[in-house]
Amino acid sequence: MSGQTPNAAEGALSAGLPKPLDVGNGLVAGSFGGDGSWLSLGAPHPVHGFVEMLASPPFDEEQRGDPAAVRRYREQLTQERFAFLRLDLPDEQVPERRAVLDSEGRPVWHRSGRGWTCSVTAWALPGQSALAQRYVIEATPDVRAVLRFGGRLDRSALAEITEVNPPLPLDVHSDVEVSSGELTVTAPVLTTSARVAVHATAGRWVPDAGCAAQWEITAGDGEPVEITVTVSLAPPPWPGDGLRPTAPAPRITQADPPGTLEHIAAGAVRYVLGCTALDVGHGDRTILTDHRLLPLSWTRDAYYQALLLLCAAPDDHDVTDVVAGHLRWLWGRGRTPGAPWMRSHLPDGRPKDLAVQADQQLYPLLELADYRRVAGRWPIGPDGGDAAYEWGRLITEVWQGLPRDGHDGLLAGAENPADDPSELPFALSTQILYWHTASQLAPWSSELGLDSLQLEQTAQNLSGAIARAFTCEGPFGSQWAYETDGNGQHRLYHDANDLPTALAPTWGFCSPEDEHWIATMRFAFSPHNAGHVAGRFGGLGSAHTPGTWTLGDAQELAVARTMRDNARAKAVLERIGHVAGVDGLLPETYRADSGRWLARHWFAWPAAVFGILHFGITKGGRNVWRV
Template identity: 30%
Template sequence: MSISSLEFMRLPDTQNRKPLDVGCGQLSASIGEDGCIRSVNHVHPRHGFITLEPAEPFPNDKWYDSEYVRLYRRRLIDQPRISEGTTGFGILPKSSDWKQEFFLAMNHFPLIRFQRKTIEINAVYIPFHHNGMSGMIEQLTITNCGGKPESVPLAIGGTFSLHRCSYGQLTEGGPIPIPPTDLAFVAANNSLTITNLNLPAEASLYFFNGADPLELQPMEKLANRPVTYIHETELILNNGESRELTMLCLISEEAGEPAVFSFDEIQAWKNRAWEETPRLTTDGRLGAEKLIIHRNIGYILSCCSVPVDDESVCIITDHQLLPLSWNRDSYYMMRLLLDSEQHARYLYEGSYVPVFKNQVQRTVKGHLLWMFEKAVRPNRYWGRAYLTNGFCKDDVFQLDQQCYPLLQLCDYYDRFRDRQTIVRLMPKIHEILDMIMEYKDTERWLFQTGETPADDEVTYPYHFSSQVLVWHTLKSLAKLNETFSFTNLELLEIAQLVKRDTLDCFVAPHGGRELFAYLSDLKGSFQLYHDANDLPTVYAPIWGFCHSNDPRWMNTMEFAFSKENKRGFYDGEYGGLGSVHTPHPWPLGDGQELLYSLLIGDVRRKQQVQRKLARIVQWDGLFPEAVNEHTGDVESRHWFSWPGAFISSVFVHSLCE
């Protein structure tokens, strides 16, 4: 299959841009606008996630420096191009006077078109997984469109460091030191090999001119910092001639195990990846939201759903900045998959719908098996965040994160009726319920938490939206218990008591009206606040905790989207609900306001939020953590799957129902 035969979708010229992402589960990558591969990341059995990138690893003395964490996260966005290859690696056209266009080939693979005079270069980036091996192919198709021979100077190589991903957090819950960088770099024949013996791991890059090996200038180097290697070459193309250059990148979990393959196999892996690409529908109902929905589904499945064995799948919150798993984030990511599976006929061509449905079931089931069987619970509860191998990075108790796995189990059975999986996980359910009961107040049917859903410390130990979530989870489990009988607890009765005590203890006066407090000590002290991370509050009417015309709930949401919500609402042209965790408006908050507008039938507010989302969304359809309230520029985390998943779920329901 040639480049000319592919379908292209031009990327919009939006305000917020970031490297383009592509992946195949075990491996994921990001590509800069200059065509440099910014990173190739790969799952690792010991370290969780490792990365091949041009930057140095996170310094082990900076874990608790939140400002440095923010700066380090921006390194792949702000890195200047000093010379060819310094911002990444690959096969790169030399000089900077190329006109560029940006596409997604087959609505999936990043494609960058370089044009200068009579020369056109199409660079496409294709990940693949075959027989336990994951890799990425960069293919450049270089064409001389003129009437005389032309020379095309190229730079091959780049800057390389192979190390563990950083896992640096703004509220660090327990740093895991990064092993020292001990690199061995070898350029020989048509390959580059980068080995870090302290991981251990090895990255291998192979280069081809047509089907022939592209011979490189030899070099060997030992280093504890990134290594730069640039091989300069020049192609001479006759008039009308096209030439393909190919790079294959492989990352191995062990050093010293060279891959054995032929160029024909590379072509077969590439063609298979093209053939397996999702087939999107042309249904006009999707409108402007089509890119957002499809790209967020695609990002979850390709870059964030990481198989760790034949059955289990870890869901990471992003592949680039924090390749860790939060039960909270992953629940809403899986919720988008379940919602999309239910409405697949509106999203995909009929021939692809069964493939998509099967992939969703395997992914959601795999994630359940990972949470219940792989994720380690040192003190019986799920911690804050996890490595892909199930290691608990932050051993902190958050009440909501104990509920989400149970709720996802109920959602999964409601959709797929997979009795075998429920029976397999049944012994864990009662064990987790017993653990949650240990955090119950001595008098009230309310439960303590150690941190908020924003991963921040609590002023008072009882958190409103988490109580709503406990209530909803208990009701869902009660329904499941009717079929499987995994506990003798009177779950429905307990749920009613939780709701009663939540209404008794969290209703607070404010400005002559009543609303739900954010935190309470159950003794009359409250914190009035609402956070973009607190989705159960906006879901309360959908789940049946209250009606959408309940004045206490409406007052809570109106408070949330107003200046009265100190340190939670940020005023400005792009203002909105955010979080004290990163003090700016969050797209998660915009998603809450969009859902709120739908629930109360406020068409004007809905349209206003939709216009804002269209302006702040990044050009690939993904949303960041936070934007500037005055400019709309990304302030924090260009990579963050949860907000796009939540917003896309709201779009799916509003468009398909």
């Protein structure tokens, strides 16, 4: 089912949007085109990872491992011509379309044509696996509106730029049953169903060619016409969980306040609570990197999203409980005892990409320490026993299994934080993260029974070990290398994914006046660095994907604030303000000459980091970022 309609705009989005607008409630998440058309409605699945209603063509399995093919497929997912549900009205003035967020953070689209105007509002239904949309049409007599459906249920393709373990092909067929007021879509292979219900003053669903259907209504009798559509999704229940819990994720309802950082921070919180921190039964929550392209969990991405929630609402138990649910998932279903966390995991916790990255073994430890620091208590553990004893036992097991290889206790890794192969085994950002994690856990050592791990001593030893292993000469004097072999070989480079290096003074690893850190950061944002991107909208990028990276912009803002360089901080905010979407979200990369979005129209991590920089990373007291 293609989902195409005669009036569909070709290409990507209208309404001046760089990305679709998203709505979710922690149970389901969906995306909408620039005309309010439904691009997707998805949810975690206990067997198949993530399922969704959509109409875009399936990913060609023969093109696995082809980055260009993956990017083309991802672009398709943004295009209005592949909507599964849309309202068609005659002679629309497409350039006049507009989309905004209302005071509740709900997307609202304004459309118009000859003899009519239409406003469209979408929202999530609290406690239900459903989204709703209301169309209000004001028109001259006899304006014909047609609601068109043409969608299917499918498993997420999980098409990656750097494929490691692609999912096995799955032949999914959808059946559509049409009744007067409701469409029912079922996919027996997925044991999943969806329903499309319409409430309107007139009309009924009428079968169209294939598995499509349409609902026709005539407007223009002097009164506005209202049409409300509710689309629900029902994957099977999680094993042992019975009926799905009905409590949605909490949400912070607010209009975006003025200012670039405020706008991005509000959007990031909405997106995480609604679309990535998703319920997976038993009171657990996975945190996904996004809900459309890669609904998978990396401990790295998930950490910064969890920290965002702790920073945004440290005293709101409903919000901090989302992080507690993620910690239970992360250390329970999301981890195999005695084994490391893999590169990525499916929403049910099973490993997806079977590659090990050293830094991803640290983020779960750090998230737990941050939760204790902010919430003032330990969350209930995966086994539900004595929290301090259980967490102490789990931390000890993970800590003792960290990939130390004998070079001053440094952590070795075969992949770097960009998911690319390491050229040398020891990455600077991973060692700084290691030091920070030891430092953050140390205050709770006695409480958790961790004295034998000698966390304070480990942090002290790491400071000297990092200086010895990574110090080398660079274009601006003595600096730290990106990678080393521990025996005098260094690689000079800096990547947008390596946030710990930029955050080193904020975490207390070094002072803001440290000459090695300053030289390293000067190198990072200079043409001497292969990760530097030149242009009007240039900045820090990555060998992983071309373009200026928004994570690089976040690093530069952190560096500018640490150095108290207000002019530089202002310039970064102006650049990122030009790039940010109407919902405050950010891409992975954008063009250095124009600011146009290039890659990953859905990506929670960058906006989450900017939100952390806005809210501050300490609980109470002075916000170290807002000087």
